[in-house]
Amino acid sequence: MNGAESLVRTLIKSGVDTCFANPGTSEMHFVAALDRVEGMRCVLGLFEGVVTGAADGYFRMKGTPACTLLHLGPGLANGIANLHNARKAGSGIVNIVGQHAIPHIECNAPLTSDIEALARPMSAWIRTSPDSRSVARDGAAAVAAAKSSPPQIATLILPADAAWSEADGVAEVTGASQRPDYSPQAIDGAARILRSGGGTLLLLGGRALTERGLALAAGIAGNTGCQVMAETYNARMARGRGRFFVERIPYPIDQALRALKPFSNIILVEADDPVAFFAYPDKPSRLKPEGCEVHRMTAKDENTIAALEVLAGAVGARPRDAKPQQPMELAWPTGPLNPASIARAIAMAIPENAVVVDESISTGRGFFPPTACAAPHDWLQNMGGSIGFSTPVAIGAAIACPDRKVICMVGDGSAMYTLQSLWTQARESLDVITVVFSNRIYQILRGEFDGVGAGEPGRKAMDMLSLDRPPLDWVALGKGMGVPGRAVTTADEFSMALAEASAEQGPRLIEVQM
Amino acid sequence: MNGAESLVRTLIKSGVDTCFANPGTSEMHFVAALDRVEGMRCVLGLFEGVVTGAADGYFRMKGTPACTLLHLGPGLANGIANLHNARKAGSGIVNIVGQHAIPHIECNAPLTSDIEALARPMSAWIRTSPDSRSVARDGAAAVAAAKSSPPQIATLILPADAAWSEADGVAEVTGASQRPDYSPQAIDGAARILRSGGGTLLLLGGRALTERGLALAAGIAGNTGCQVMAETYNARMARGRGRFFVERIPYPIDQALRALKPFSNIILVEADDPVAFFAYPDKPSRLKPEGCEVHRMTAKDENTIAALEVLAGAVGARPRDAKPQQPMELAWPTGPLNPASIARAIAMAIPENAVVVDESISTGRGFFPPTACAAPHDWLQNMGGSIGFSTPVAIGAAIACPDRKVICMVGDGSAMYTLQSLWTQARESLDVITVVFSNRIYQILRGEFDGVGAGEPGRKAMDMLSLDRPPLDWVALGKGMGVPGRAVTTADEFSMALAEASAEQGPRLIEVQM
Missing domain, CATH: 3.40.50.970 (Thiamin diphosphate (ThDP)-binding fold, Pyr/PP domains)
Incomplete structure (x- = not known):
């Protein structure tokens, strides 16, 4: 089997079985391997921003990475904007970016560019496979990086000669770094603040916005009287009837400042210290009011659900503490569009x-x-x-x-x-x-x-x-x-x-x- | 006037009077300045690849740079692929890329990214304006870089606070580096090879493919018997009735190798030592046949037209030496499309x-x-x-x-x-x-x-x-x-x-x- 096939087999073995692709000449051996290997669903996009954005959406819903297949530096470049969005969403993605055969790079052919430099701003992990026998191992390392905690964007650059030359076989994924638990001290601190009453905001992000996270937050809020909000933008949030509805920090700066004004403490549950989307003349970049203290309870690589369970226990919150929310009446609207x-x-x-x-x-x-x-x-x-x-x-x-x-x-x-x-x-x-x-x-x-x-x-x-x-x-x-x-x-x-x-x-x- | 207005006025004063734009919030002061300043034509594109590609086309036909207006890192990223094409075409472009206000950058707001890193692979000149009083001077330096010889892609990153704060006024463009003449020794060498007869290819690129360059090459070819070809791809080539028709090196590798096989000398007139577009297993990357010698007569920053005139003089070529070419008959086709x-x-x-x-x-x-x-x-x-x-x-x-x-x-x-x-x-x-x-x-x-x-x-x-x-x-x-x-x-x-x-x-x- 050649390097491309060893990569496709390694990806599938590691559970990366969906590929969003916009290939070119340098990726033809990867494409050819699809005919010989069962188990990879390859989805064509006619522009690379479609490809990288699809990989983001896939991760958000599936929780495991897909791979992309992109054509040299410009193909990667067309996908960067949605890789930026994916990175900020915490989505794991394995990018496979074709490269010229290594001896061809110095010729400065039209499509030659510095692919690693283009990959760097959006990738936490980057490697150019030096030869066909390294490709499987490099692919496994890319998957491990993409699946690490927090998930990452990993970019494997695959020179054409590494794709078409003979490989050794398939590699195993090992050593994806694991999500640490949480900090008991941080939870103690949060519980202390919540018990001290008054003016506390539980600010939710990430996994705190799953159905389970929201239910726990509802109990904690009902029990302690704290307010709960979500960040302005969220990668994925469970919503709808029967789920705890939380408002988000508004986007417009003046509304955001007003929304946070009442709080003297903000507890960050996988959220960030809130900042304005843009800067505005004579307005602050940080949204918390003066004197408000911000406490981190969990970060993106911690087990937020377990931490919320411990916090609920510490403050004595039970599911039935959740306050009922006023259901809004649903009906098809008529009249003008607004x-x-x-x-x-x-x-x-x-x-x-x-x-x-x-x-x-x-x-x-x-x-x-x-x-x-x-x-x-x-x-x-x-x-x-x-x-x-x-x-x-x-x-x-x-x-x-x-x-x-x-x-x-x-x-x-x-x-x-x-x-x-x-x-x-x-x-x-x-x-x-x-x-x-x-x-x-x-x-x-x-x-x-x-x-x-x-x-x-x-x-x-x-x-x-x-x-x-x-x-x-x-x-x-x-x-x-x-x-x-x-x-x-x-x-x-x-x-x-x-x-x-x-x-x-x-x-x-x-x-x-x- | 604020920094944005000082930049718009500086651009116009330096002859950069066309702006291809896809702006966002951080660029609103630049957009607002368009209402106050006469003389900038601003053209909206609904995707940044349109914007950068348009600037490339503008330069190729006008010979002077336009500017682009792009929204932060992702906006630039969407334009990179066509900046890559523009760079390879030798087009001068002034990119204006918005940036958060400088104190806002450390907040890591959603749109924050490393803009300079994104700009680097395609830009010969990059600067982030540190404050509003520097913007005009930085804009003038960007124009000078874009107009230098050879032309370059210059990327000026404009923080929002540098755009909205008070500026000192307009700056002058000085010191665009000038196109050197040519190397008389290289022309002597080319003349010697041409006079020695047999198996010589004059390979044309860049300005050699203007009407005047082609006419000179036609005379030289008629007088010396050398062959003339153009590179596989050319930024701009004068063609049609009455102009010297030259074939290009074919794209398919086997055809390209065959086309160059007869030559024992290749004289590069603003062209590059020919290489294959891609690498292929067991085929060479360099297209010249074994033993063929490659001689550079002019490079991209030299005066190719003047050099061709001297070369024509050195070999005694006159306009009437150009061999007539067989005109092809033109008629509207009928029947199937092929x-x-x-x-x-x-x-x-x-x-x-x-x-x-x-x-x-x-x-x-x-x-x-x-x-x-x-x-x-x-x-x-x-x-x-x-x-x-x-x-x-x-x-x-x-x-x-x-x-x-x-x-x-x-x-x-x-x-x-x-x-x-x-x-x-x-x-x-x-x-x-x-x-x-x-x-x-x-x-x-x-x-x-x-x-x-x-x-x-x-x-x-x-x-x-x-x-x-x-x-x-x-x-x-x-x-x-x-x-x-x-x-x-x-x-x-x-x-x-x-x-x-x-x-x-x-x-x-x-x-x-x-």
Whole structure:
């Protein structure tokens, strides 16, 4: 077997059995190995940002890494933005990046570039396989890195001659670093603060936002009277009827500062000390109020669920301490389309156990509370702020969870970055409803223009924010890539389109014309 | 004036008056300055690969740099692939990349990344402005770097606080390094080889492929009997009736080796020692035959035209020495679509003084000779091999040369990477005909699969090469972004579509269904 085949076999043996790929000449031996080896599902994307974003979504839902297959430096470069988002989401990914045969590199052929330098900003682990007999071992090390605690992005660069020359066989994955437990002292400290009463925020991130984590937090809050919030953006959050609904720290800086003002203590449960998304003139970067103390209870590589259980025990919180939350009434909206009616339609449409990928940006800023009483679902957000994350993440989520409906909510501006996702959704018959909010403007920038003190945009500035000349026709774009779609202009039409798309299998697109 | 305004004014004063932009929050002060300052044309792209590719095309046709405006690390990352192509094309570009306000960087907000590390692989010059009073001077230094000889990619990172705080004013560009002349010894050497007769190849690249350079080469070839070829890929080449037609070194390795076999001397005129695009098992990376000597006459930072004039004088070559070339007969083709009939239709359709951007890959491999007798035009190719270069480069070329028709020929696989280009073409009413060759496969990879010794692709491998499930509907994709299009299935239809699109103004798309 050659190096490429030894790598494919090693990946499959280590449980990495899904490959999101956009290959080129230097990766043809990896592609050829797919014909000889059973067990690797290879999914083609027509742009690398689709590929890396899909791997992010896959990890978020499956909890184990997929691999990507990318063509040399520029192929990796096209995937960097969504690797940035994946890194911030804590997703483990094994990137396989082709490279010229080693003696060819010094020739400076057109596609030659410094691949390791391109990989470094987003990868925690990088290696270029020196020869075919090292490839399997290097692949196993990449998987171990991707599966370590916290999970990481590992980039294995595979020279063409290492792929096509003879290899020794398959390698075993060993030594993925394990998640440490937690710090009993940190939990003692948290319990002490909670018992001291008044003005304490339990700020949840990561695994604290699983169904179990939220239930524990609900008990602790009911018992101690502390407030509970989630970070502004979360990689995955269990939500819906019967689950503890927590608000997130708002994105707009003034609202965020107001939301945190009451607190004299913030306990971080796999969350970060809250910071503003951007800096603004004469406003703080750190969101906590003056004098507020921030205490870390668990970090990203610790066992947050076990820690919350210990904390609940320490404060004497039981499940029945959880305060009942006011259920919101669900009904299909009618009348004009606006953020409120859109949110109610989505809340009605979310099917049991759905995955909601949220890149609704300005349109969706108020979607969170109205969807709290939808059927139970997971809610995935953009962790790195690089737009164009959602349509690829929806691909990965749908492949990781073929029995769950995926609803991808995306602004028109964001959807344009990785619109090639629609084609992969069609090819793989993925059960994804893409809802495009077509307001024909980078609306968030319109708000930020003011926010950063730039005043009112004039004509030339507005030209850089508006997408209305020409308008994008999302139904045509969907059709062009094999995804049936329809445009809606009223809440009634939107409700009907959602209900129909939910009842059907396979990819659908709804253009919400605002 | 604030830092952003001082930068915009400095750019305009230095002749950088076109900005290809995809801005975000951190760039709003730059955008706001556009309202206050006359003279900067700002063109919005809905994906950063469009923006950087457009800047490449602009430089190739205008000869002076445009600037880009990109949003933080991920925005730059999305533009890297086409910066790679631009760097290999020798295009000068000034990238303005927003950054968080400096005190905000340590907060590790979602969009934080190591921007300088991302910029380094493709930028010859990088600087982060430390404060608002440095911005104008740093901008002037970036322009000087972009305009130096050879031209460079310069990346200026602009922190938000440096953009919004008070600046001192405008800065002057000084000290762009000047193109040195040439080496008289190298020309003497070339003349000696040419006079010694037999087996000499004059290999042209860069400015040697301008109309004047080609005319000089034609005279030298006619006088000395040397052969003349161009490199496989060329940033810009003057072609068409009345201009000296030179073949390029073929892309397929076996053809390339055969083409160079006869030569015992190769004289490099702004060209590189020829290498294979990829490495292949048991084939050489360097294309020159054994024993062939390679002599550099001029490099990329030298005055190739002056050098060719001296060389012509040294060998006694005059314009009338140029051998007449057999003109090919031009006629609209009829019958089925195939590479030959497509090439003849294109040759007929190219209008006087058109710009042809060629990313036709496998379909267009034979387009070169049949278009030699088209009306005079410039022919632009992909220098870095990262596909998705052509539709953005067509934007930049059309903006640089508003009076010239641009014909962009692109394979369907390539066109998908940066299809957002169509929207910018529609918004700016650019006079671009995009011809998409829709063969529904990465056909080049089908060939390379064999070439690298991977044998015949089986079903799973073919899934990674084929684009046929679902088929892409390019007319719908064009419609979705405001570009009228039509699909053609015969040579007659293609001819008519080309003739019509050539006669009209504004963007058009033709899907050639093969």
